[in-house]
Amino acid sequence: MTFWANHRNTLIAIAAVLIAAPFVASRPVWLDSAVILGVYALLALSVGISYGQAGILTMSQGAFASVGAYAAALCSARWGWPPFTDLVLAMLLPAVLAYGVGRVVTRLSPLATALATLALGSVISIYIRHADDLTGGYVGFAGIPAIGFIDTPLEYAVLAWLLVIAVVYGYENLMRSAHGRALNVLQQDQARARADGIDVARSMSAAFALSAAIAGIAGWLYAHYVSVLSPESLDTNISVTALLMAVVGGAGYVLGPIIGTVLFDTLTRLLPAAELQGLFYGLALVVILLVARTGLMGLGEQLIGAARSGLGRRAAPAAGLPARAAS
Amino acid sequence: MTGPAFDTPVPPAAADALVASGIEVAFGGIKALAGVGATVVPGRIVGLIGRNGSGKSTLFNCMTGFVRPGAGRVTLGGADITGLPAERVVRAGIARTFQTPRIAEGADVRTAVLCGFFNSAKTSFMGSVAGFGAARREERRLREEADAVLEGLGLADLRHTEVRRLSMGLVRMVDVARCIASGARFILLDEPAAGLTQAEQETLSRQIRDVAARGVGILLVEHNFALVRSLCETVVVLETGRVLCEGAPETVARDPRVLRSYLGAVGESDEQGEAAA
Amino acid sequence: MTFSEFILRGVLAGSIYVLLAVPMSLLFSTVRTIDFAVGAYALVAAAVAASVGGVLGIAAGLGAAVAGSAAMALIFLLLKRFGCHNHIIYALASFGVATALASAVLWQYGTQSFVRDSFSQFWSLAGIRISPQGVLNLVTALVAVTILYVVIQRSQLGRMMRAAAVNVMGSELAGIPVELIQVGTYLVGGLLGGIAGLLILFTAGLDYSAPLSLTLSGFAAAIVFGIDNPFRALFGGLAMGVAEALAAGYTSGMVTSMVPFLFLLIVLGTSRFGDATVAGDRT
Numbered sequence: 015m016t017f018w019a020n021h022r023n024t025l026i027a028i029a030a031v032l033i034a035a036p037f038v039a040s041r042p043v044w045l046d047s048a049v050i051l052g053v054y055a056l057l058a059l060s061v062g063i064s065y066g067q068a069g070i071l072t073m074s075q076g077a078f079a080s081v082g083a084y085a086a087a088l089c090s091a092r093w094g095w096p097p098f099t100d101l102v103l104a105m106l107l108p109a110v111l112a113y114g115v116g117r118v119v120t121r122l123s124p125l126a127t128a129l130a131t132l133a134l135g136s137v138i139s140i141y142i143r144h145a146d147d148l149t150g151g152y153v154g155f156a157g158i159p160a161i162g163f164i165d166t167p168l169e170y171a172v173l174a175w176l177l178v179i180a181v182v183y184g185y186e187n188l189m190r191s192a193h194g195r196a197l198n199v200l201q202q203d204q205a206r207a208r209a210d211g212i213d214v215a216r217s218m219s220a221a222f223a224l225s226a227a228i229a230g231i232a233g234w235l236y237a238h239y240v241s242v243l244s245p246e247s248l249d250t251n252i253s254v255t256a257l258l259m260a261v262v263g264g265a266g267y268v269l270g271p272i273i274g275t276v277l278f279d280t281l282t283r284l285l286p287a288a289e290l291q292g293l294f295y296g297l298a299l300v301v302i303l304l305v306a307r308t309g310l311m312g313l314g315e316q317l318i319g320a321a322r323s324g325l326g327r328r329a330a331p332a333a334g335l336p337a338r339a340a341s
Numbered sequence: 342m343t344g345p346a347f348d349t350p351v352p353p354a355a356a357d358a359l360v361a362s363g364i365e366v367a368f369g370g371i372k373a374l375a376g377v378g379a380t381v382v383p384g385r386i387v388g389l390i391g392r393n394g395s396g397k398s399t400l401f402n403c404m405t406g407f408v409r410p411g412a413g414r415v416t417l418g419g420a421d422i423t424g425l426p427a428e429r430v431v432r433a434g435i436a437r438t439f440q441t442p443r444i445a446e447g448a449d450v451r452t453a454v455l456c457g458f459f460n461s462a463k464t465s466f467m468g469s470v471a472g473f474g475a476a477r478r479e480e481r482r483l484r485e486e487a488d489a490v491l492e493g494l495g496l497a498d499l500r501h502t503e504v505r506r507l508s509m510g511l512v513r514m515v516d517v518a519r520c521i522a523s524g525a526r527f528i529l530l531d532e533p534a535a536g537l538t539q540a541e542q543e544t545l546s547r548q549i550r551d552v553a554a555r556g557v558g559i560l561l562v563e564h565n566f567a568l569v570r571s572l573c574e575t576v577v578v579l580e581t582g583r584v585l586c587e588g589a590p591e592t593v594a595r596d597p598r599v600l601r602s603y604l605g606a607v608g609e610s611d612e613q614g615e616a617a618a
Numbered sequence: 619m620t621f622s623e624f625i626l627r628g629v630l631a632g633s634i635y636v637l638l639a640v641p642m643s644l645l646f647s648t649v650r651t652i653d654f655a656v657g658a659y660a661l662v663a664a665a666v667a668a669s670v671g672g673v674l675g676i677a678a679g680l681g682a683a684v685a686g687s688a689a690m691a692l693i694f695l696l697l698k699r700f701g702c703h704n705h706i707i708y709a710l711a712s713f714g715v716a717t718a719l720a721s722a723v724l725w726q727y728g729t730q731s732f733v734r735d736s737f738s739q740f741w742s743l744a745g746i747r748i749s750p751q752g753v754l755n756l757v758t759a760l761v762a763v764t765i766l767y768v769v770i771q772r773s774q775l776g777r778m779m780r781a782a783a784v785n786v787m788g789s790e791l792a793g794i795p796v797e798l799i800q801v802g803t804y805l806v807g808g809l810l811g812g813i814a815g816l817l818i819l820f821t822a823g824l825d826y827s828a829p830l831s832l833t834l835s836g837f838a839a840a841i842v843f844g845i846d847n848p849f850r851a852l853f854g855g856l857a858m859g860v861a862e863a864l865a866a867g868y869t870s871g872m873v874t875s876m877v878p879f880l881f882l883l884i885v886l887g888t889s890r891f892g893d894a895t896v897a898g899d900r901t
Contacts, residue, residue, distance in 0.1 A: 118886075118887045125651065125705060126886050128706065128709065129882060129886065133880075133883050136831060136834065136879045141876075143872075144870070144872035251827075254717060254830075257713075261710065289725035290725050291721060292717045292721025292724065293722050295718075295721075296715060299710070303702075303711050303714070
């Protein structure tokens with residue numbers, strides 16, 4: 015009972031995955047999409063934590079993912095680390111990077127912080143392009159082994175969505191803790207946060223580091239699944255896409271980024287040309303900012319709220335609603 | 342007597358007092374404070390009054406770490422806390438409220454109070470994410486403590502009410518509850534009576550007195566002299582960045598300088614906005 | 619190559635950054651936000667000009683760039699109408715416009731690089747070979763900044779712009795059409811971004827993936843000497859061009875490509891830019 019109350023989003027995610035699983039497993043093409051979709055969902059979740067909770071409009075998630083991906087590639091293919099041990103480095107490296115940069119830039123205005131993340135992402139991607147010895151430079155990195163026994167698309171799809179569920183679970187834990195509440199407070203009012211004894215720069219940097227670590231997981235998974243990496247694999251475009259997915263779905267809600275990911279993916283398949291993807295993404299962002307700034311989840315919450323009060327029911331506590339992370 | 346609730350004499354500069362002395366602050370060449378001070382002792386209520394622009398909010402902000410004084414010292418139990426950032430001052434045991442309460446309106450009362458427990462939470466950031474047993478036990482403990490704080494202030498029934506549904510007086514009490522949650526030994530109240538009805542003011546002063554009775558030192562920045570008079574045993578009067586006089590409310594109220602400077606301007610008492618805010 | 623040659627080349631190359639930096643500075647002064655689409659206006663102008671060709675192409679390119687910025691200005695107005703006064707949301711929306719414009723170019727023209735040669739001859743100045751196009755770029759940037767200087771410092775419009783930049787509410791009370799000025803600033807951004815795009819078309823060329831780093835370069839140049847003054851953007855842009863040329867001469871290609879971003883990170887890390895008082899609060 016308490017698990018249901020505290021981890022509603024996790025349970026919803028598990029239920030959705032279980033419902034989708036039989037359909038996806040029946041078509042090999044869909045299994046492949048399911049893995050990539052899982053990578054995007056992880057990236058969008060990482061944006062949710064960074065932008066939705068800590069207020070850092072991040073444009074470097076693709077770069078963090080590529081750090082994780084190259085870490086995975088080097089550890090497993092070149093240095094022969096056992097399976098899964100490279101995940102530690104793939105998370106730690108982006109997290110340390112993000113924390114260090116965060117301590118410097120989070121004292122700036124949100125706009126300046128956003129620019130700094132974009133610049134950081136660009137610096138990382140230029141480095142990857144030029145560090146021939148380490149990353150293979152423009153040519154890229156091939157022959158990244160599978161993760162131990164995990165080999166088929168089905169197994170990767172299962173792993174990908176287990177990771178998504180694990181991240182949602184951790185995200186919910188965070189938001190139900192003093193640190194999560196601190197993020198909520200400082201995002202709304204930094205003076206209030208300081209009066210609560212919150213070290214604003216430290217809390218924000220910690221959230222940014224967590225979000226970078228999650229992006230690192232996405233990169234790790236991507237590298238092992240696709241087995242080749244190039245500087246274009248996880249570039250700024252991916253950062254932008256993840257950001258748009260999270261905002262359109264509802265960056266402030268735990269499940270918002272996943273909803274955005276699934277929606278973008280579905281609609282992309284309906285587009286006449288792949289090149290139009292950016293046009294569609296950009297327009298979707300503008301429309302959602304104009305119509306519902308809290309994203310689709312926020313819109314849904316409003317509609318449900320309106321329907322309830324319209325039916326004249328008593329104002330129920332947040333129970334039945336898709337829980338706002340703050341609850 | 343409607344005056345101070347305490348009849349024991351003030352211990353001279355108690356060892357664990359919050360003391361500001363010789364504070365100077367200048368904003369762009371204009372001296373907001375020119376060597377002022379105030380002492381708050383555990384269990385006592387000190388009033389800080391003065392007209393708009395007299396520098397009382399600036400002194401308040403210096404004592405809570407929101408403004409860094411140009412000169413002077415703030416000490417807590419003898420330890421120098423001058424110029425510490427606000428979040429460290431809170432950790433040292435000094436909490437503040439805001440004149441316009443800064444509490445998320447959508448959250449319920451218990452969540453608002455829970456936010457005050459940030460300092461006493463031991464679990465690390467990553468520990469919270471992992472959500473192991475210790476983190477869950479701590480969360481349960483914080484919820485119980487928050488309920489206890491609300492109970493202590495007679496707000497237990499409101500714990501699931503959204504903050505936006507509360508009256509201004511209750512919101513101010515929630516703010517006080519949040520200060521208590523932070524484990525503060527000193528609570529600095531920034532014009533708590535502003536915008537309250539007479540009845541609300543009376544409830545609030547009763548609750549403030551209860552809090553003080555539990556050993557918390559309180560500094561009250563106020564316009565409303567009647568409230569100060571009913572609560573405080575010491576009053577510091579500021580004018581244009583200096584201490585005009587200091588003493589028991591009755592003495593202060595009779596002081597001709599105070600009458601001229603401040604009490605003559607009581608009509609302005611509901612004006613908002615401080616030069617230093 | 620000699621040191622002075624790097625400096626000269628840097629100044630010539632920096633003139634394009636000047637054209638990208640000035641709109642950043644103008645917009646930040648009047649709206650306190652960033653138009654991430656400035657680089658995309660440049661791309662649109664270059665792509666359209668390259669495909670149409672000739673003088674007509676140049677006009678069409680500039681028209682397309684301004685049209686792009688008009689779309690952004692409209693979105694800005696709509697956001698304001700819908701009660702959004704959050705500067706980061708305006709920036710986020712411009713991000714959407716940038717993505718959409720770049721994608722439209724990709725869809726129409728593919729992944730080709732847009733580059734045209736204007737001059738086949740090179741000039742020689744004290745033994746240094748310089749391209750006439752580079753000189754034209756510098757002259758264009760100087761003319762653009764001079765016109766802006768005259769408008770802002772000497773005209774009635776300029777006075778209103780300055781007033782609106784300093785105090786929005788006061789200006790509105792004084793009857794200054796603040797919103798119109800803000801929209802105008804977005805359009806000037808489109809025009810200057812478009813001009814920059816045309817100059818890049820005839821210099822180094824660009825492709826559909828360029829916009830974001832162009833925007834970022836422009837912003838980096840704009841904040842080096844203080845974002846609140848568009849004339850400082852002139853020196854910021856030139857300084858960045860010189861830094862890039864020196865990096866190309868004395869360090870690796872990696873550092874050279876990082877220059878604009880390192881510039882930005884260093885300035886952000888060391889300045890007080892973006893202090894709550896400067897750039898609005900975090901709400």
